[in-house]
Each structure stands twice: as structure tokens, then as C-alpha cells.
Amino acid sequence: MAARPAPSDQERRARATLSSIVEPGDAVIGRRLLSTTASALLEVISGRTAPGPDDLSSARLASYRARLRAVDPGAGLERVEARGGRFIIPGDCEWPSQLDDLGDTRPIGLWVRGTGSLRLLALRSVAVVGARACSAYGAHVAGELSAQLAERGWVIVSGAAYGIDAAAHRGALAAGGITVAVLACGVDVAYPPGNTQLIRNIAEQGILLSELPPGEHPTRARFVLRNRVIAALTRGTVVVEAAMRSGALSTARRARDLNRHTMGVAGPVTSELSAGVHALIRSGAATLVTDAGEVGELIGSIGDDLAPVRSGPVLPRDLLEPAAAQVLDAVPAGADGAPVERLARRTGLSTDEVLQRLYELGSLGHVERSGAHWRLPRSR
Template identity: 80%
Template sequence: MVGRWLSKVSAPTLIEAIRARTVPGYLDLDATRLDGYRARLPFLDPEADLARVHSVGGRFIIPGDKEWPSQLDDLGDSRPVGLWIRGTGSLRLLALRSVAMVGARACTAYGAHVAGEISAQLAERGWVVVSGAAYGIDAAAHRGALAVGGVTIGVLACGVDETYPPGNFELISRIAEQGLLLSELAPGEHPNRFRFVLRNRVIAALTRGTVVVEAALRSGALSTARRARDLNRHTMGVAGPVTSELSAGVHALIRSGGATLVTDAAEIGELIGAIGDDLAPRPSGPILPRDHLEPAIARVLEAVPATAEGAPVERLALAAGLPVEEALQKLYELGSLGFVERFGTHWRLAKGARSVPR
């Protein structure tokens, strides 16, 4: 609502209009809501808020500032009025190559390991990891990036001078030193359930894509994923054990087509990175010695039965579709390479080759 008003009038004009009850009719502000805003005005002290954020090395930015990330404008009327930032990096530049990592607070050891490992891989590839500094997947994501000397951004549901949750005090302090903390809430403000939901939209809009690691069917992480999808950002999910309730939400998201399955940082980078520059290597199994054989000799090898008695050359030639003389030559070549051995008038797989998958 406030964002829609600020698209029509300036913030000082709006505040004075609320204080003097002279709000223009086109702003569509009913009397009840106007009274609520007027009741809160005496408790606002912008100068004190600025002094408080400056005392912790922070600042306040608004749309149009050099540091403002223009992708937040995709939120339209729900775009933050401004952001309080703690840290020395440029939010606009750091957010250009960033990815959100979100998930369950009460995560499993598997979820924490995966989130930390992928975040470390992303940081090593020059990506900035963004999360909410909460327990569980959020904390694992931040720690993974920090562990390899990467930069990470914590989007808070409280003031940037507050520590929530308290158990993450050291982690949040480290993020402020090595990355950025940001919030749309003024210094001193404390979190509540509604503020976490609002925080999620900032995470989704700020980044190039959102990865969900572990989420139940009713999870705040899924709301971030839905926001990202609505904003035409890439939404990705990491599969987990089918027996885990914390995997059900992610699996449902992937199955419905709302997210792309990813397993590592390379696959994430291919989705959200520059075309042609962040391609993931094509997964493949191990290369076996038989993979280098020419087609004709490979057909002869495939014809040799995996039995102790083997088979005569005539039967092998027929199975390989080759003349007997050519098949015999190929068998001797295979013998030189250690694939087969002669057993009387028969040919069989060499002992070492019998246990190799065909």
C-alpha cells in the first residue's frame, strides 16, 4: 500500500499529509488506516535511526541511489521503501551475480551438508550466496560460502543492528565483516512472523535464482521459491530422501514443474549464469578400456560368452557378423590387449576381464 502511494507522492509529502489529515482522495486511504498511521508517527525518529545504523558501520539506501539493485524494482508496489545495510561492499554489484539458498530451519544433517557444500562450490565460482541468517539451511549456506573465503549476504527480518536468532551471533557478525547484512526494517526492530514473509520477497527479487534445500509441504522456504518463480527468476530444488518429511515440499515443487532439479553448483551456474560461460560438465560414467576399441573388434569381444569354456571362433564370427578369418585376427588382438585368452579350440574372456561390467 505504502509503495503504491510513494509512486504518486514523495515520502515527506505523504508523512505530512498523514499528520495533517490532508491525504488526497486518490491515495485511497480510509479513516481507520489513517488513524493507525497517525498514531505511529510520534514514535518515528529517522535521525535517531540513521545515527544508530551509522554507529554499527551501516547506511540507508533508497531507489535511485547508486547502490540500489534495480532488480528489486520488479516487485512493483511491494518494492522496499529503502534498505538498511551493514557491511562495506556494494549491494548493487554483489547482487549482480548472486543466488539464494533457502530451506528448513530444523534441517537434517544431509540438508546442512548439501547446503554448505553447494554454497562453498558457488562461492568458489564467484557467486554471492544470499540467505536469511536463520538456523538450519540458511546458516549452513552462509557458513559454506564463508568457509572458502566467499562473500555472502544475510537478509534479515529485524534491524541490521540486532542479532536474530541469538544463537547465530558469531555467524551474523562474520557475515557483516565478510559480506553484507540488509533489512528493510529500521535499526532496533525485532522480527515477527509477518516480517519473515516480507523478507522472503526481497531474497527472491534480489538474486538471479533461488535454490531450495529441504522444505516440508508447509514451509516458508517454498514461499520464497514461489516469489522467485512469479518474478521470472530461476527456481531450483535439491532432492532428498523420499522417506524424509523435509524433502516432501521440494519434491512436490520439482514434480509440479515449479523448480528445476539441481545437484551441484555447476548445474546451478548453468541455469542462472551467462549463456555459454557457465556450462555444467556433462555427467558420465567411468571410461573403461573397452570404450577405446574399434567397432569391429568391440563386436567380437561382446560375442565372447562369460563362461569358463568360452566358444569356438566359428560361433564368435557368426555372432559378430564377421568372416572367420577376420574374427580370428580380432581375437588375437584382443588377446594381446588382455581381454581374451585361447582355451584349446575355444576362446574365452581372460580372468581379469570376466569381472569387468560389459
């Protein structure tokens, strides 16, 4: 099959312009771009082409045109290139095809800073999200979980916010892994300000990406809308801590709607910060996970990312043969112990076999002889 031609510079420039006048997740524009080019759509918005009878409404067109008049079409591309970034669009080799699952709300394009191919990195990625005002427990779990996943070759995706997001990014970076931050602002804007150094580190050791052009600042709606990109980009989403009205739950819901794995980490039942996660798990909308092995088993390759089998410690008496264990259970706990004949009656075994087993148990330190009686060692 012949390779599809790369998008033209004209189409890239048109989509960059559209991203400056359209809010992320605009389904009306998204539907139009499924049947026409961005260049043709801009002709309609600018008024150079008359809209059709079933085209954009006059009110919507007026809104887009007002924004278009304030946009310098090439400014965003020049600004991101000056920061060592790029603008990728559907059809590019680097475009993650899983974003197409968003349908009408698929991003018009993505502004990207950082090295490496976003498409390849996203193939083995997992989102780790949660509360901004997290507890020390939540920050610890998010950091440890992300570090463990990074050591297993997973790319950690989050939103660069305070709390769980920041802990997840830091955990991946500390383990020498790759992390991707999906921003609700331009890739040249450090938000929140307290995470400025973290965001710089991500740009150097991972990838920053956004639907919004350089220079754009976040709004409440943009935070919610970027969550759909986090959910679609990754193989699954882990919610570490989230209250009942946490924005992280919207990421989990979008992941579930997109048939991605949704996972949750349990916290103290007395913590409001874990109430939302517990509700997800209890309703069956999320799978309980406790470490990177369990996450990898859910979202990894069949047979290749299995979690270790959980078991308690093996005690010495667990290794005893059934007859020896039966005799040991029959030895009374009192200091007097019991003679061989009494133990034979209790176990239903012959006196010869009981005696043999008692000496075996004695050599292992499980019993001791006191005259004609056998008893448990006094140190017990």
C-alpha cells in the same frame, strides 16, 4: 543521457521515518510513493497537509499517526551510522534496481551493514534457502552447494536463520566468498541468538540488510515478508530442504512470480523435510539441480556458465572398434571357450578377421587362448 540526481537528505530522512511506522510490503504506502515523495507523504500522515479525497483512509492515517508520535526521525540514521552502516533508498547508486520488480511492495529503503556495493553484489547472486529444522543431509548439501557457487564467483543470499540458511552462509564464508543476509529485524539485532557469531562474520565479510530500522525485532509476518526481498534481489532461488508448509516455499513462489529461476535439490523420498521440494519439482515450478554447475547454467550468462556434461566412467571395452567388440561378445562365458570357426559363424565375419581380432583382444587382456579355443580370462 544525463545522470539522475541523487536523493536529497530530506527524502532519505523521510523514508527512514516511514520505515519506522510502516510494516514491510505495505502496498498502500508503496502505491503512494510511486506518485509522490516520502516527504510529502509524511506531511499528510502528520496532519500538516490535508489528505485528498482519494488519499489514505482515516483509520489507516490514525494508525500511522499513532506510530509516528513515538518515532525519533533521526534516531535510526544515527544508530546505523554508529554501527558503520547506511540507509539506501531508490535513486541511490547502490540501490538494486531489480527490487523495483516488486512494484507496490518495493521496500521503502534498506538498512545496510557491511562493505561493498549491494547493487553490484546482487547482480551475480543466488538465494539458497530451506528448512530451519533441517537434516544433516540438508545442511551438508547447502554448505557444499554454497561453497561451490562462491568459488564460481556467485554471491550467496539467505536469511541468517537456523538450518539451511546458516549452512548456506557458512559454506560461502568458508570458501572465502561473499554472502548477504536479509534479516527480519534490525541490522543491529542478532537474531536468532544462536547465530550471533555467524551474523557478525557476515557483517565483516559480506552484507547484512533489512527493511526494518535498527532496534526492531522479528515477528512471524516479518519473516514471510522478507522472503520477497530475497526472491527479488537474486537471479534465482535454490530450495535445499522444505516440508510442505515450509516458509522457504514462499520464497520459491515469489521467485517464480517474479520470473526468476526457481530450483530444488532432491532428498530422500521418505523424508518429510524434502516433501515440499519434491512437490515443487514434480509440478514443474522448480528445476532439479544437483550441484553448482547446474545452478550456474540456469542463472548465469549464456555460454559462460555451462555445467559439465554428465557421463559414466569409460570402460576399456568402450574403446574397442565395432568388429572387435562384436567378436568379444561372441566369446562364451564358459571355461571351454570356443574355436575360431564357431566364433566366425556367430559373428558373420571371416575366420581371418576373427583371428586377427582375437589376438588384438588378447593383447588387451580381454580374452586368452587355450589350445585351439579362445575364452574369457578365468579371473573374470
